[in-house]
Amino acid sequence: MCRWPQFEVAGLPLTARVLNLVHERGRVARAEVTSTLGAARGATGDAIAELVGLGLVRVCEPVRAGTRGRPSPTLAAEPGGPVAIAAQVTPIGLDLAVVGLHAEIVARHRLALPDHIDDPARVIGALARAVTRLAEESGRACVGVGVGVAGMVRDEDGLVRSAIHLGWRDVPAGDLLAAAVPAGLPVVVRRDAALVAMAEHRHGAGRDAGTLLVVTGHHWGVGGALLGGGVSPHGTHLEVGHLVLDPRGRRCACGQRGCLETYTDGNALLRAAGLPESADSAASERLLDSARAGEPAALAAAEEVARRLGIGLTSLVNIINPDRVVCTGTFAALLALARDDVLHPSRRSVVATLDNPHTTPGAVEDPVLVGAAESVFLPLLRDPRTPLFRTDRPGGGVPAP
Numbered sequence: 001m002c003r004w005p006q007f008e009v010a011g012l013p014l015t016a017r018v019l020n021l022v023h024e025r026g027r028v029a030r031a032e033v034t035s036t037l038g039a040a041r042g043a044t045g046d047a048i049a050e051l052v053g054l055g056l057v058r059v060c061e062p063v064r065a066g067t068r069g070r071p072s073p074t075l076a077a078e079p080g081g082p083v084a085i086a087a088q089v090t091p092i093g094l095d096l097a098v099v100g101l102h103a104e105i106v107a108r109h110r111l112a113l114p115d116h117i118d119d120p121a122r123v124i125g126a127l128a129r130a131v132t133r134l135a136e137e138s139g140r141a142c143v144g145v146g147v148g149v150a151g152m153v154r155d156e157d158g159l160v161r162s163a164i165h166l167g168w169r170d171v172p173a174g175d176l177l178a179a180a181v182p183a184g185l186p187v188v189v190r191r192d193a194a195l196v197a198m199a200e201h202r203h204g205a206g207r208d209a210g211t212l213l214v215v216t217g218h219h220w221g222v223g224g225a226l227l228g229g230g231v232s233p234h235g236t237h238l239e240v241g242h243l244v245l246d247p248r249g250r251r252c253a254c255g256q257r258g259c260l261e262t263y264t265d266g267n268a269l270l271r272a273a274g275l276p277e278s279a280d281s282a283a284s285e286r287l288l289d290s291a292r293a294g295e296p297a298a299l300a301a302a303e304e305v306a307r308r309l310g311i312g313l314t315s316l317v318n319i320i321n322p323d324r325v326v327c328t329g330t331f332a333a334l335l336a337l338a339r340d341d342v343l344h345p346s347r348r349s350v351v352a353t354l355d356n357p358h359t360t361p362g363a364v365e366d367p368v369l370v371g372a373a374e375s376v377f378l379p380l381l382r383d384p385r386t387p388l389f390r391t392d393r394p395g396g397g398v399p400a401p
Contacts, residue, residue, distance in 0.1 A: 015384050018075070021037065022076065029075075051384060055082075082143050083098050084143050085097075085142060086369040087147045088368045088372065089163075094111040096109040103364070109134060120160075120166075120173065128180030135182075135185070141390050142185065144185060145187050145376065146374070149163055149168075152237075153189060153191040159171070160172075164254060174187055192216075193216055193224050194237045195374070196362070201214075210324075211321070212322060214362075215313065216329040217330035219283075222241030226320060228322075263305065264305050264312065264334075265330070266283070269284050269305050272300075272302075303337075306342045313359070317352045321351075323358070325360070326361070329362075
């Protein structure tokens with residue numbers, strides 16, 4: 001089990017800073033690398049040569065940097081470079097992906113486990129087998145496996161203290177998975193909302209935010225995380241779903257009444273439309289599709305839930321004072337369908353309107369998987385010489401050239 005290291009780009013070696021720039025921007029002109037990093041051309045050239053030698057980046061065809069001068073070669077992630085195996089545990093099974101640098105999703109896999117999702121040993125065993133197979137089939141070096149779980153997860157070792165919608169409590173998921181995958185393959189298990197925040201901050205709508213609040217709506221609950229503002233650079237998870245809106249309201253699975261998630265998750269959408277709750281997340285997705293198509297009952301349900309979401313967001317903004325709020329999952333859909341309903345409560349708040357944080361939908365597809373991959377790419381992004389795991393080598397580990 002590996003710990004998620006503290007990570008900041010400033011102060012890293014030039015090779016790491018170049019790799020991070022390629023990771024964030026994708027294809028980037030060499031002239032842009034030099035100017036962005038403020039490095040000498042010779043030092044930049046040496047760093048690029050080392051990264052090419054390590055099989056992490058490639059030099060592509062030149063493009064003209066401006067209207068004058070010679071065309072500038074461009075850098076991109078090496079197509080056969082290292083990958084991460086990313087996974088998300090949901091109440092109906094496992095979603096997995098093979099993810100390369102620049103958040104490139106190379107392959108996907110879904111494994112349904114509806115009958116025994118509350119059996120952690122069986123779930124983690126199935127996850128370990130799927131991870132091993134995907135790592136082998138990729139044929140590429142692997143930085144590790146990152147896993148997102150909807151629940152209260154201890155960062156240090158991936159202990160799932162409580163995952164209400166999975167029925168898990170005090171499950172050492174990180175240690176169990178590390179023991180089940182090939183020896184030497186790094187493992188990180190984290191709360192899914194924190195991974196979403198990392199993905200959006202690094203690759204999406206949260207880029208360059210000073211204090212970023214991310215709230216995410218699921219069919220089965222609600223999550224949130226905070227980045228910046230003096231907290232961990234990798235995010236502090238927030239139990240957003242259990243912010244109480246009405247102490248005499250609907251009973252929540254957490255034991256309280258009137259929690260935000262009882263009014264705003266996917267099943268809340270179904271109830272608002274007069275439909276029965278469902279274990280199938282496709283039910284709330286179909287309702288949102290109907291709302292987008294202008295179906296009156298579906299649109300009215302979305303607007304009702306959006307107003308509840310707005311009340312909760314206003315309380316969070318008043319307390320946290322972020323400069324940006326990113327809504328993901330079903331909340332992104334609600335923001336698109338009923339933006340005025342979501343934002344109206346905050347417009348009545350003196351506190352929330354003082355700094356007027358920008359509220360926007362998320363921009364990363366599959367943010368839990370992208371964030372999970374990011375969590376295990378971090379050591380390589382800090383030090384491009386980090387040994388990588390290979391399934392075709394005894395012991396897995398490969399020393400840097």
